[in-house]
Amino acid sequence: MDNAFATQHKEELGRLRELIGQYRGRHGALIPVLQKAQDLFGYLPIEVQGIISEGLRIPLPEVYGVVTFYSQFTMVKKGKHQVAVCLGTACYIRGAKDILGEIQSRLGIEVGQTTDDGLFTIDGTRCIGACGLAPVITIDKEVYGRLEVRHIKGILEKYRED
Amino acid sequence: MTTVQDLARIKDLQLSQRRGKRVLVGLATCGVAAGAEAIRTELLAAGEKFGLSDFAFDRTGCIGLCAYEPMMEVHRQGEAPYFYVNLTPERVREIVEEDFSGGRKLDQYILGGEPLKSQLRIALRNCGVIDPDSLEDYIAQDGYLALGTVLSTMKRPDIVDVIKRSGLRGRGGGGFPTGLKWEFTAKAPGDHKYVICNADEGDPGAFMDRSILEGDPHAVIEAMAIAAYAVGASEGYIYVRAEYPLAVDRLNRAIAQAEEMGLLGEGIMGSEFSFHLHLKLGSGAFVCGEETALIASIEGQRGMPRPRPPFPASKGLWGKPTLINNVETFANVPTIIRNGADWFAAIGTDKSKGTKVFALGGNINKTGLVEVPMGTRLREVVYDIGGGLPGGKAFKAAQTGGPSGGCIPAAHIDTPIDYDSLLAIGSMMGSGGLIVIDEHACMVDVARFFLEFTVDESCGKCPPCRVGTRRMLQVLERITAGQGTEEDIVKLKDLAEGMKLGSLCGLGQSAPNPVMSTLRYFEDEYYAHVREKRCPAGVCTAITKYWIDPEKCRGCTLCVKVCPVSAITGKVKEIHEIERDACISCGACQEKCPFDAISRR
Amino acid sequence: MTEIRVKIDNVTYTAPEGVTILEIARANGVEVPTLCYHPKLSIVGACRMCVVEVAGSRGLMTACSTVAVDGMEVNTRTDAVVKSRRNVLELLLSDHPMECLTCEAAGKCSLQKYAYEYSVTGATYQAEPRDHDLDSSNPFYLRDMRMCITCGQCVRVCDEIVGASALGFSERGDRTFVGPAFGHNITDTTCVSCGSCVDFCPTTALTSTHGRNRLRTANIRKVTTTCGYCGVGCQINLLVDRNEILGVEPVEGPANDGFLCVKGKYGFNFVNHPDRLKTPLVRRNGQLVEASWDEALELVARKFSSIIDQHGRQSIMSLSSARCTNEENYLMQKLFRAVIGNNNIDHCARL
Ligand SMILES: Cc1cc2nc3c(=O)[nH]c(=O)nc-3n(C[C@H](O)[C@H](O)[C@H](O)COP(=O)(O)O)c2cc1C
Ligand code: SF4
Ligand code: SF4
Ligand code: FES
DSSP: OOHHHHHHTHHHHHHHHHHHHHHTTOTTOHHHHHHHHHHHHSSOOHHHHHHHHHHHTOOHHHHHHHHHHSTTOOSSOOOSEEEEEEOSHHHHHTTHHHHHHHHHHHHTOOTTOBOTTSOEEEEEEOOOSOGGGOSOEEETTEEEOSOOGGGHHHHHHHHHHO | OOOHHHHHHHHHHHHHHSOSEEEEEEOSHHHHHTTHHHHHHHHHHHHHHTTOTTEEEEEEOOOSOGGGOSOEEEEETTSOOEEEOSOOHHHHHHHIIIIIITOOOOGGGBOOSOTTTTOOOSTTTTTTTSOTTOHHHHHHTTTTHHHHHHHHHOOHHHHHHHHHHHTOBOSSSSOOBHHHHHHHHHHSOOSOOEEEEEEOOOSTTOOHHHHHHHHOHHHHHHHHHHHHHHHTOOEEEEEEOTTOHHHHHHHHHHHHHHHHTTSSBSSGGGSSOOBEEEEEEOOSOGGGGSHHHHHHHHTTSOOOOOOSSSOTTTSOGGGSOEEEEEHHHHHHHHHHHHHOHHHHHTSBOSSSBSEEEEEEEESOSSOEEEEEETTOBHHIIIIIITOOOGGGOOEEEEEESGGGOEEEEGGGTTOBOSHHHHHHTTOOOTTSEEEEEETTOOHHHHHHHHHHHHHHHOOSOSHHHHHHHHHHHHHHHHHHTTOOOHHHHHHHHHHHHHHHHHOSSHHHHHTTHHHHHHHHHHHHHHHHHHHSOOOTTSOOGGGOOEEEOTTTOOOOOHHHHHOTTOOEEOOTTSOOEEOTTTOOOOOHHHHHOTTOOEEEO | OOEEEEEETTEEEEEETTOBHHHHHHHTTOOOOOSSOOTTSOOOOOSOTTEEEETTOSSOEETTTOBOOTTOEEESSOHHHHHHHHHHHHHHHHTSOOOGGGOTTTTTOHHHHHHHHTTOOSOSSOOOOOOOOOBOOSSSEEEOGGGOOOOOHHHHIIIIIIOOOOOEEESOGGGOEEESGGGOOGGGTTOOOOOHHHHHOSSSSEEESTTTTTTTSTTOEEEEEEOSSSTTOOEEEEEEETTEEEEEEEOOOTTTTTOOOHHHHHTTGGGGOTTOOOSOEEEETTEEEEOOHHHHHHHHHHHHHHHHHHHOGGGOOEEEOTTSOHHHHHHHHHIIIIIIOOOOEEESOOO
């Protein structure tokens, strides 16, 4: 493993090993372990996948195959705030495209990218089930509904401040 | 341990403690997103300030009137409940002062008419009625009585028989008779069996499962226990999509409560029957709603479907017989057990019994969840219940069944909504998403939108879907970019047939549906794109150009000045014209024109 | 065992209970195309080529995964079946680089074979080939994933039979690709270079490096023999062009069940190598020179005798080889115990 990574994440790695210990030998352990590992590290770099592969005795290609199959797993570090634009049908019909366009141009990045200051990452998500309030976005766990393009500026500002 | 007698005691106690004056705030995801937490905080503060100790301020799930969130429902003994809607903290203060403290209803904030008109709530019976975090509240609605009844008085085959006779069909999209599925699983040989609740709710535009889980989690738990008992399973999983954190929270709490009360776990309600329930979180893959993919996912693998047969009923999770039903399907079960098969079978149509929950969305006034008897006509749902389209715009089509479904054009608006009628007109029930589309939508673009979704969500296992969806999207992209040919339309039909025939799972088999149904009802729009390179709705920007109405143009020259590519010609006071080939469709001229003379076509 | 009767294309066949439609068809010479199926691997039903119509079933069924039941009526060539197979081929070929002229697998490629049989050109939906770099990190075989049809046979053989689990599926939808984790080169994995994946690959995505541009010619003769590397006795075919070995393919044998290790599959270069010893060498005046077997053996016997005379019977030991057969190893110890007269015998198969 990359030494820099090991020293930087000493504590998390310890917790990861504990986690693997709890799940080892259990049926269907891989996905919950990956989910919790991602909560720990914020993403699933190659080092973490390697440890999980060894710890759970699951071949690395299988671990990587699962990580890349499910869209909630990420191998790149995300920004401090996750701006997720719902691209479900209801939101689409109600102008999610324009909302996304506005966010992209305000932040100067595309979907899947992170701003240079590490503050924001934009994601396009599947329907989050708040269709009644379409179009919606979520920032971290906060949901913003019935959006219009003109609201975006103010919403993003709020996250810049704190 | 809790017995049937205990349930009755808890119910009485709960009802007797209930205050005569209650205010319920809807705190499901939609309500919370609209700011309901702040409303509740304000409500509690204001209640304290005015010393309203005779009021109970309770939390509840979603009543389904999403368009009016945040809102609260006011109950006073002996009075019809009413809703205060579109609340703001200021309004709450005003309402508390004027109404709750002063006794003067503020009609201007009250939702008029009959908010739940034409609805019949079975699956949603407790949503927006009880506090989802309170097991006692659920029991007060006769919760767990059905489980108690089956455990103490019914034989296993009799339970299956009740479900069979009720005519309940799967609400997850397929519409398979639930009783039959229970029977197959019950009869499958095997010492260990599983019950799975499919709460992956992937259809964009559908959110009834979320609402049930957030508003009435115990209903699903109770039903799963009944199912487990009926088929001989001792372990169960609820597979919830990770996009529903609130539902996960509430389920976790509800499972813990049920375990503590002996309603889950070993020796349930004093019987020999044990049932252990686990939660599994999805990780973002639409295909995991497909039952075999879901099973693969619980097993810790890539969510790739497996060929059936073998069906899960004989070989499911870890190769064991597995019953898998949808959230809404389960939510119907306790009521069916309590009220009997005949009661349920009397609702709905000949082949589609009971009710169906629809998520109304898109261009409709009252977005939200409605539950209506099967066979209700689309017109009634859109206009009587949904309040029609905003701005009185014309209804063009309704999209049902999400990316697997199709559209119902205005000509079929009187179709009764049930499994078979929808199939007959080339759509499908799906999980109940119902997106209303107005005249401003381009149907080719709508089809393209859905294909984009399936391309993204195909698991990649089989070529007809993996490659087919991509090729289909490419053809649609060509058409919407004005580069399509008539041959492309033939290709679309051909490819659609091949994908339907050859794909492994329902995702690939039904991926062409949005294309097929828009081709069926809106073929002229496709031809406008390929023959005239024109998007009739003015949505496809590549072929949408701006046009000046000579009747309205006054020759003010404002547009000439803003056009970035100098595509507009005309002298002062003369009628202006846009050169079609030069126009880049930026829309700057339209924004500027003071006489509304410029439009897209 | 219960017998069942199944009608395929209007002919009734009997079969033991529990077998699939495909197994019955193949056992009776009924042609059903397959791309992802292999009798030695688990069944995934992925490629959809084997679809057939089963009377009373909704939609087409995959013959490879559907267990036949008594009284079943199967049709293997209806219009719907042919339409579906053609669509699959059309799609698989739509982004497949059309390099058949120079392709190493031409002639044995299943995709090519079925394209020919079903008259599919792949020209209906023009699309760019997928973007994958050639992986030439392994000296024995090349991985050209532009050519892959994602049948997964390589993944399964590596996982289920070889046990190396070097390959897997990554991503999803049309971004799905097959190979090592993280898109790494194959040499950065647990791959043991046994070449089983190469033998299983129905296309040219995985091909051996040696013998390229020669193996397709009519000159190739297949010589069946037993691998000489060890005593297991794996059966192989040498692919020979005018007395030069260009490749090896495994043959179904009682000992190897159609599989080989890296040595049997790829370790044949020594045969035609200029440094290869073809006669015994003895040292004369400090130089190794060629000698006859009689000369060499006579020399060894003489030296053994003189060592025993000087230092006794215990002064000699023998080390035998894992590459020898059991019989040869038996004779070796016999030689030592009965002729030399000691028990100093050992074997190299100890790591
Ligand atoms: C691509 C695909 C996605 C599906 N998604 C869901 C889903 O999100 N929720 C669901 O309950 N069923 C879904 N289904 C249907 C399930 O496979 C299965 O039929 C259902 O869970 C059975 O429950 P029911 O009989 O109660 O409807 C999906 C099917 C397919 C093919
Ligand atoms: S139809 Fe699509 S989602 Fe289903 S198995 Fe095939 S590739 Fe996967
Ligand atoms: S490399 Fe060959 S064997 Fe492996 S999946 Fe691709 S085509 Fe199949
Ligand atoms: S051989 Fe049956 S699906 Fe591939």
